[in-house]
Structures are given as C-alpha cells and as structure tokens.
Amino acid sequence: MEQKQKIKEMNEMMDKMDENESHCVLTNEEFKEIDKMIEEKKLSLENAILLLKQLGYLKTLKCMYSSFFEMFSLIERFERLIIEKEKKKEEKNEKIFVDICESYLLLGRWFSSELLSICIPCLLKVALKKEENEETQKEVEMALLALSCIEYWNEIEQGLFLNEIKIIIQYHQEHHNLTRLAYQSAWRFLMILYRNEESLERLIVNELNFVKEATRELEVLKSCVNWKGNNNEIEAMKKSSIIKRWMILIHLFCNYIDISKADGLEDLVGCIVDLCRISIENYKSLHIHCSSKFFSLICQKELSVDILMEKGVVDYVLEETLHPTINLDLIENCVPFLSLLPRRINEEYAEKHDEHKRELLQRKLSDKLEEEGFSDIMAIYIYF
Structure with a gap:
C-alpha cells in the first residue's frame, strides 16, 4: 500500500510538469533504476507496471518521441511477460494484462509483429467499450x-x-x-496502420471526413483554453498537448493524402492560422510546434493560392517573420514559403487561364511585401 501511495503522489506531481521537467524524469538512469528494483524485488511487478504506465502516458501525451525503453532489459522483461501470459489464457488476469500491454506500447517505439499481434486485439477490445461513465472513458482513452x-x-x-x-x-x-x-488517438492509430493502403484516401477523406473532424476538434480545443494564460495548469497543458498531437496528425495526413480532394480544407487552414496567432504570447512551445508544422506543410504542398491569401496565411507568415522573438527554425520556413508563392501564383493561374487574377495577386503580394519592408530582402528570392 505504501508503494502505491508513493506512485500516486508521483503521478500527481508528474501531471504538473512542463516538457523540460518531463525530460528530466524520463531519463536512462530512471528506467535502469526501475528495472533494478524489479529484479531485486524492491518494487512489485504490479506497482512497476502502474509506474511505467504513468511514465509512458506522460511521454506520449507530451509528444516526446525519444525511445528510451528499447535500450534496457525492461523491454525484454515486458516482452517475455506478454508472451508468457498470452500462452496461459485461462490463468491470466485481464486487467493486469491490459496494463502490461499499455505500458509496453506507451514507452516503446519499435515493436515486433509477434508482440503487436497480441497487444492490438487486447487493447482494441477495451477501446470498443461504449459505456460513457468516467471510469470506462479513462480505460478507453489509455488503450487508444x-x-x-x-x-x-x-x-x-x-x-x-x-x-x-x-x-x-x-x-x-x-x-x-x-x-x-x-x-x-483513434485517428492516429488508423492512419499509421493503413498509411500504405490505396483505400485510405477514400476512407479518410470521404467516409470519415478527417479534415472536418480535425477542424471541429481544434476549434473546440481553441475555445477551451484561456490564451491569456489564466488556466487550470494541468488542464491547459493537456489541451495544449492534444492540439500538438492533432498538428502532427494533420502533417501526417498531408504526407499520405492528396489534400486538394478534402472538403473543408479552407476552414482547417484558417483554424491553424488562428491557433498560431493566439498561442504566440503565453504558449510559446505550442506556438513553435504549430508554426513549424504549418510552415512545413504550406512549403511542401500545393495548397491553393486562394486559400493561402484568403485565410490569412501570407499575412501570418509576414507577422511571424517580423516578430522580435521569432525562432530561427521558423525563419528557415518563412523565406522559402515567400519565395515559392509567386511561382505558385504563376502556375496556378496559368492553368486556369486567368491572367487578370494572376496580375492582381502578384500586385497584392508585391504591395504587401513592400508595406512590411520585405521588398529589398526578398528581391534575391522572388522572380515574377
């Protein structure tokens, strides 16, 4: 009981940690020490699973993708445990088995097909529960x-x-x-597992409407956070982390799907621009994360010029570039975007045979760059 109480107190403390503090907890030494305590029977396996599950939750929620777990005998210990318990179907405790599978996946990154063929059905069984009480929702959340x-x-x-x-x-x-x-998490599981399937585009774009769903979720999350910083610290951190995870997923989506076919893309782009703007003062980590993913997206993908201009993307890029505390990594994305935009205008409106619109957009961009003091800086990059 004393160990469980200490683990509970540690969990509450870890919930309040920011990313830098979390990195200090999730260290090689920490995992070596836990493995040593299990080996010496100073920490019961049941309590170790509870502790490691919380550490994995912390690592995953905060988008910390360093794969510490593979380096140590802990991974081998858990793999043996999963295989042994799977062989003893009649004797295994389902709740503990679920905890073991969750800890294994939450803390790892590279998994064998044998282990995944055991863990995935086990956790999907939990994830398929439909009761809406709080306890079941937490179980489903952890499984997904x-x-x-x-x-x-x-x-x-x-x-x-x-x-x-x-x-x-x-x-x-x-x-x-x-x-x-x-x-x-359900969306991420779907995309990662089926990213190489030809039917993925039809499923995600048409049947499940990813773009509209992502936009709706981000809009709700955006409205739940007090962007001036006066929030419940733990809840604000969790919502910020979920926004980051959606941004990673959107980036993943755009790498595998022809986004020009997605209905509602304009609203998603506008929502992301809003998030980038409102997070800049009090949520700098989130701001840099959203901006870097967004810049990478608009530099790599042929988003419509109309979307880029009408949804404020160009204005935002200029604002970001002129911001006194801009991150240098973002500058590396701003300049390529601005240099690519005139070429996109030329190509897109040449295809549409709309010379008048092309000239208007070029003039608007040129005036905007001059107004913001960019005309000399961009002269070496931009050719109309």
Missing part, C-alpha cells in the same frame, strides 16, 4: 493512446483491425462517447 504509439508495422495483413477502428471512430461521431485525447 497506447495504440497510437505504434509507428511501424510493415507485416500487417491488409484490412486487419480496420473494421474495429472504423467502428470506434464512427460511433464517436454519432454519440460523442470518447474523450478528446481518445478520439485523436
């Missing part, structure tokens, strides 16, 4: 968060588990039974 940690599994049989994850997403769209973190 753990599944969202799977990044690579090349030997998956086509269509395997697809029906289950579709049911989870579609049921939530109708009944809103998942937490916001659980819903985001």
